Amino acid sequence: MEKNAVIAENLSKSFKKVNAVKSVSFGIGKGELFGFIGPDGAGKSTLFRMLVTLLLPDEGKASISGLDVVSDFRKVRNILGYMPGKFSLYQDLTVEQNLNFYATIFGTTVKENYHLIKDIYVQIEPFKNRLAGNLSGGMKQKLALSCALIHKPEVLVLDEPTTGVDAVSRKEFWEMLGRLKHEGITILVSTPYMDEAILCDRVALIQDGSILRIDKPDEITKSFGKPVFAVKSDRTHDLILDLKSFRGVEAANLFGNQVHVVMNNSDVDAGQITTFLKEKGQTSLDVREIEAGIEDCFIDLMINKS
Amino acid sequence: MNTILFILQKEFLQVFRNKNMLPIIFLLPVVQLIILVNAATFEMKSIRLQINDYDNSGISRQLISKFQGSPFYNITQAAYTSLDPESSLKKGNCDAILELPHDLEKDLRTKGVVKVQLIINAINGTSGGLTYAYTASVIQDFNGILINEQIRPQNPDKSRTIATTHSFWYNPELNYKTFMVPGILVLLITVISLLLSGMNIVREKEIGTIEQINVTPIKKYQFIIGKLLPFLIIALGELAIGLTIGKLLFNIPMVGSLPLVFGVAAIYISCILGLGLLISTMTDTQQQAMFVSFFIMIVIILMSGLFTAVENMPHWAQVMDLFNPIAHFIKVMRMVLLKGSGFNQILTEIYYLTGLSFLTLGLATWRYRKTS
Known part of the structure; x- marks a missing residue:
């Protein structure tokens, strides 16, 4: 992480009534895998569209490898690979034709940079004569990634690449990103999935157009500082209500089939919670103290902000 | 490039x-x-013309046969009738009606002038105008014949006319x-x-x-x-x-x-x-x-x-x-x-x-x- 590959300073963009991105600043090091984590509508796509020169920012500026995204947009486009959230390759061209087309308009050939996409492309190569529109969701993503990489970009911007992709393909996709990182490519990726955050070098938690926090995933969880308990019972709905009435409970949220409880002080232990819940008539209880996850941190940040 | x-x-x-x-x-x-x-x-090939002949004389029949001889007309006759003359126009059974008055031949011989009436469906202005032009030229033509037959022998000077000859360029047919x-x-x-x-x-x-x-x-x-x-x-x-x-x-x-x-x-x-x-x-x-x-x-x-x-x-x-x-x-x-x-x-x-x-x-x- 020598110098910053991507820099944004006070970037803002608003549409008619919505302030989609509010004065966002960050710096991303070269070769870093940087995640933007936030719910739908947080402003991730708008932020990305400004970085890839598709939207003009209202305020602030941004640069990619030292090139300003507004004044040097043409040069920026040469060193950038962008994969929009919506599949946007030509559905009526075949896999191979799409790849060739994107290679040629960047003035390169598939052969020249084949080593970059080899791992990904071999998986879809058996279908190279199939129309892109007839590929499955996971294969479409692989093709889109191949096309975004074919000109050996310095910076790769992926807008929700794993949304709507099955669990296995998601895992594979992140493994590929890990390999690309070793090629020295800076990768910006946005996702609504919290579990993908830990796979990034650093993440920015983003909500309502503002960045709540930027840090390494484990730093974020480590610095959480409040005890978290995972509670299970056979009456999950009442469980949340009961827990919220317990003293010192800051938040109780459903995670799968268990409830994560955040306490505002550390003088409570699992036993006390169990006793309390038993009095409330809960049965089949399982209460354990756990490490805070990234999602706990995110929810905590969201609550404390508002 | x-x-x-x-x-x-x-x-x-x-x-x-x-x-x-x-x-x-x-x-x-x-x-x-x-x-x-x-x-x-826009060519007019079949104008449906109804002729109401109230005269039924030699001259009126001559005029009718003149129309029948023309390729542009489909003639329907309603001779001897005094039906509502416009009914067939309203029904759309014909495009135009030509009324030949009762004293056509008599007036022509005694007064030398006679008026016939032409009623045209002009909803489509262009074809209405064309129908008028065609019909008028047929009657004009018929006039010429009448003049030649009846007036010329006694008074040849009155038949002086200016003749136009024409040729269609670029699309001769x-x-x-x-x-x-x-x-x-x-x-x-x-x-x-x-x-x-x-x-x-x-x-x-x-x-x-x-x-x-x-x-x-x-x-x-x-x-x-x-x-x-x-x-x-x-x-x-x-x-x-x-x-x-x-x-x-x-x-x-x-x-x-x-x-x-x-x-x-x-x-x-x-x-x-x-x-x-x-x-x-x-x-x-x-x-x-x-x-x-x-x-x-x-x-x-x-x-x-x-x-x-x-x-x-x-x-x-x-x-x-x-x-x-x-x-x-x-x-x-x-x-x-x-x-x-x-x-x-x-x-x-x-x-x-x-x-x-x-x-x-x-x-x-x-x-x-x-x-x-």
Whole structure:
């Protein structure tokens, strides 16, 4: 992480009534895998569209490898690979034709940079004569990634690449990103999935157009500082209500089939919670103290902000 | 330059991949040309004329047989009747009624003057006028015969008349098809190029592919040329097919230079493609683009002089037509193909078409932005 590959300073963009991105600043090091984590509508796509020169920012500026995204947009486009959230390759061209087309308009050939996409492309190569529109969701993503990489970009911007992709393909996709990182490519990726955050070098938690926090995933969880308990019972709905009435409970949220409880002080232990819940008539209880996850941190940040 | 070639290649791949588009692009216009040219005609071949003969004399029968002898009329007679004379006109059973009064022959012999009444259905003004002109000329002709037969022997001086002789140039047989084929051809290549280009960029917008294209280093002009060239080639090909059909099927004359026709056609098609692209850049969905294209197309086609002569339009409409590329190109097609006009004679049209092309293409390039 020598110098910053991507820099944004006070970037803002608003549409008619919505302030989609509010004065966002960050710096991303070269070769870093940087995640933007936030719910739908947080402003991730708008932020990305400004970085890839598709939207003009209202305020602030941004640069990619030292090139300003507004004044040097043409040069920026040469060193950038962008994969929009919506599949946007030509559905009526075949896999191979799409790849060739994107290679040629960047003035390169598939052969020249084949080593970059080899791992990904071999998986879809058996279908190279199939129309892109007839590929499955996971294969479409692989093709889109191949096309975004074919000109050996310095910076790769992926807008929700794993949304709507099955669990296995998601895992594979992140493994590929890990390999690309070793090629020295800076990768910006946005996702609504919290579990993908830990796979990034650093993440920015983003909500309502503002960045709540930027840090390494484990730093974020480590610095959480409040005890978290995972509670299970056979009456999950009442469980949340009961827990919220317990003293010192800051938040109780459903995670799968268990409830994560955040306490505002550390003088409570699992036993006390169990006793309390038993009095409330809960049965089949399982209460354990756990490490805070990234999602706990995110929810905590969201609550404390508002 | 290479970039343009790659876009070209891509566009052709897409056009020819789409199995439904090919017949639409090439077969439909041919079918339309054959149907339209045969159907759209202003020639009056069968005026349904009802003659109410109240006189039933020698002269009235002579006049009726004069009409019966003409190829333009289908005569129905309602002799001896005093029915509501207008009823058959209202029912639509006839196009015109000629009333021969009771004392036709008697008045003619004693007073020398007699009036007959012609009632014409003039809902369609053009055919109404033509019916009047035809009928009046038949009666005029009949007058001449009467004068010759009855007056001339006693008084030969009164038959002095001025005679006109005429010859029809450029279309000696007054063949309506010769007039229509060039016009309808223009119409067809207009529809094809406007719709193809109008739907194109907006389609990329709808599917989202424009996003991916916009982040590439492709320059605006490369993108637009790459988009337009395939359609220009397709439209010129279509013109070639159309002209071949016109020659083989309708035997229309091709007096002028064909390279000139294709040269002007290239300018004209660029103008229409520019218009299509402009529509494409200003709309967000194919549906919007389709509606806008249709509205514009209907106006410029109806004002183009294909069906009605531009010279008969009100002054403001004629001024508007200076900016109507179809009007200029139809004029060029008719002038070059039928009259054999050369480059110098159609220079004004070429100026206008070139100017309009720069205008539409310039606006389209300006409107097409890669950032928003």
